[in-house]
Amino acid sequence: MITNSTPSSAKRNLIQRLGFGLITLIAMLTVFLILMVVGYIVVLGIPAISIEFLTGFPSDGMRAGGIFPAIVGTILLTLGTALFAVPLGISAAIYLSEYAPENRWTRMIRVAIINLAGIPSVVYGLFGLGLFVIFLRFGTSILAGSLTLAIMTLPVIITTTEEALQAVPQSFRTVSVSLGATRWQTIRRIVLPQSQPGILTGVILGLERAAGETAPILFTAAAFFLPRLPHSPLDSTMALPYHLFVISTQVPGMPIHIQYGTALVLLVFILGMNLIATVIRSRARARRQW
Amino acid sequence: MKSRTTASENLITAIVKGTGYSAVIFVVVIFIFLLSQGLPTLREVPLSNLFSTRWYPIEGYYGILPLLLGSLIVTLGATLIAVPVGISTAIYISEISPRWAREILKPLVEVLGGLPSVVLGFLGILILAPYIRQLLYISTGLAAITGSILLAAITIPTIVSVSEDALDAVPRSYRDAALALGATQWQTIWKVTLPAARSGVLTAIMLGVGRTIGETMVVMMVTGNAPVMPTSLSALFAPVRTMTATIAAEMGEVATGSTHYHVLFFIGIVLFFIALVINITASAVVFKSRKRSERILS
Numbered sequence: 316m317i318t319n320s321t322p323s324s325a326k327r328n329l330i331q332r333l334g335f336g337l338i339t340l341i342a343m344l345t346v347f348l349i350l351m352v353v354g355y356i357v358v359l360g361i362p363a364i365s366i367e368f369l370t371g372f373p374s375d376g377m378r379a380g381g382i383f384p385a386i387v388g389t390i391l392l393t394l395g396t397a398l399f400a401v402p403l404g405i406s407a408a409i410y411l412s413e414y415a416p417e418n419r420w421t422r423m424i425r426v427a428i429i430n431l432a433g434i435p436s437v438v439y440g441l442f443g444l445g446l447f448v449i450f451l452r453f454g455t456s457i458l459a460g461s462l463t464l465a466i467m468t469l470p471v472i473i474t475t476t477e478e479a480l481q482a483v484p485q486s487f488r489t490v491s492v493s494l495g496a497t498r499w500q501t502i503r504r505i506v507l508p509q510s511q512p513g514i515l516t517g518v519i520l521g522l523e524r525a526a527g528e529t530a531p532i533l534f535t536a537a538a539f540f541l542p543r544l545p546h547s548p549l550d551s552t553m554a555l556p557y558h559l560f561v562i563s564t565q566v567p568g569m570p571i572h573i574q575y576g577t578a579l580v581l582l583v584f585i586l587g588m589n590l591i592a593t594v595i596r597s598r599a600r601a602r603r604q605w
Numbered sequence: 606m607k608s609r610t611t612a613s614e615n616l617i618t619a620i621v622k623g624t625g626y627s628a629v630i631f632v633v634v635i636f637i638f639l640l641s642q643g644l645p646t647l648r649e650v651p652l653s654n655l656f657s658t659r660w661y662p663i664e665g666y667y668g669i670l671p672l673l674l675g676s677l678i679v680t681l682g683a684t685l686i687a688v689p690v691g692i693s694t695a696i697y698i699s700e701i702s703p704r705w706a707r708e709i710l711k712p713l714v715e716v717l718g719g720l721p722s723v724v725l726g727f728l729g730i731l732i733l734a735p736y737i738r739q740l741l742y743i744s745t746g747l748a749a750i751t752g753s754i755l756l757a758a759i760t761i762p763t764i765v766s767v768s769e770d771a772l773d774a775v776p777r778s779y780r781d782a783a784l785a786l787g788a789t790q791w792q793t794i795w796k797v798t799l800p801a802a803r804s805g806v807l808t809a810i811m812l813g814v815g816r817t818i819g820e821t822m823v824v825m826m827v828t829g830n831a832p833v834m835p836t837s838l839s840a841l842f843a844p845v846r847t848m849t850a851t852i853a854a855e856m857g858e859v860a861t862g863s864t865h866y867h868v869l870f871f872i873g874i875v876l877f878f879i880a881l882v883i884n885i886t887a888s889a890v891v892f893k894s895r896k897r898s899e900r901i902l903s
Contacts, residue, residue: 327791342710348761352725415625430881434877434880437821444856469627499614527721529722589719
């Protein structure tokens, strides 16, 4: 901390010390909050974790048994979201980064992406219900849920991919073209591989959000109790966030440790994805060729 | 320099171009769809009913004002908590903390930002609500204030990361000049750095507000879900119901095509517009962030 030492500055130094103290206190409050949240769930949830819990089916109206179908459901929904959102998102980002001129049509695309990013998740659920479940007759299904989550995840993937592509130095492209490559060849063989870690990070972070969302799948995919795993994309499915929501609000006599256990599994799933993305990002930064 | 264009190259270009416009197509489709299912409300429900203060769909009362105000009061409470805490934390991370602390704090805040809202709502029901009930001697802990506190927890990471980027982007020369002129670091932060980062911080706040208004699960789980008109600030300590919670709670039970169904879509349109206005304003504020994606991610 830089302090001055003239006589009149004693008061200012005092103010600074108090001010810094206050700010530090508030910042520590934030840290405390985060640690409390994670701590509570970990400490109270671990007793419920066992092989049976993770691989078994629920019984006694959810009050006992395992949460395997919910875990499977979340994985399926996440994969489904990736299936639709990743190719579309990366392709759109390639357009924005490599092809699009700076005119008002491109600006319109960017405004649309900002819009999509800002739409509340429950409005996505509403849209998904109306379009995929009812109008297109997919019913409450993994398909409808994945499509809804995919549109919701699209802005994240487009933006992070575009940034990853932009981070590749222009000189790479220039050299490639000067050696005779076409634009697409340059993209496919130079730009994309170079930006791969960045794209991967963005995709994982986007999917991480999709995995944790409840509102979009409330009416498009989620079922509370399924005696068996889903057979086809047109089946509805259990899902971790939805399961946690229902067992904490709508099942009387729900054992608390099962609630915490479910929360812990969801947390581990989400934070695990976060961790993977962070590791990819830092390793890529170390190995960068520019 | 001519590029060798073959048929396949042209095809790929066309496909990529098409997907580029996909975002626009989706926004338009969503908008049109919401309108198509929501506008019939204006035909079926008289405006005096729609803007009345009773929300009781079973008996035909579709007054959305309690819901609007419920959303507003919860958002207001959350913003009042999240903005000071978030900006302070951002200032701490960017200006005060030592280098090693920064490396721990930034991922930690990211962890908070990644927490699913159900998890926070869940903790709210089990821990925060009873605590608030005891602390404030109110009849139930499921009230607006509980929702505001949890929403603040969700919004703080957004405010912190965008603000921190904004503060980081202030050129070092500004700080150096202020210090050279004899200011303390504290004075520098408040009179030089923060004002310089003003537009970025404002963007952060607006994005936070946008996220708070659109949040569903937390409010559905802890705000009590009573569509009562908040009459004064004391309503902060009573149950309320937000627009988002209404849609989420009642959508599963309406008949497709019924008036209730249309009104819920109408509320969706209102939410769509509020979010639209906030987000466009936030992004129109000129702030060239290096990490534009972080804004959307948060």
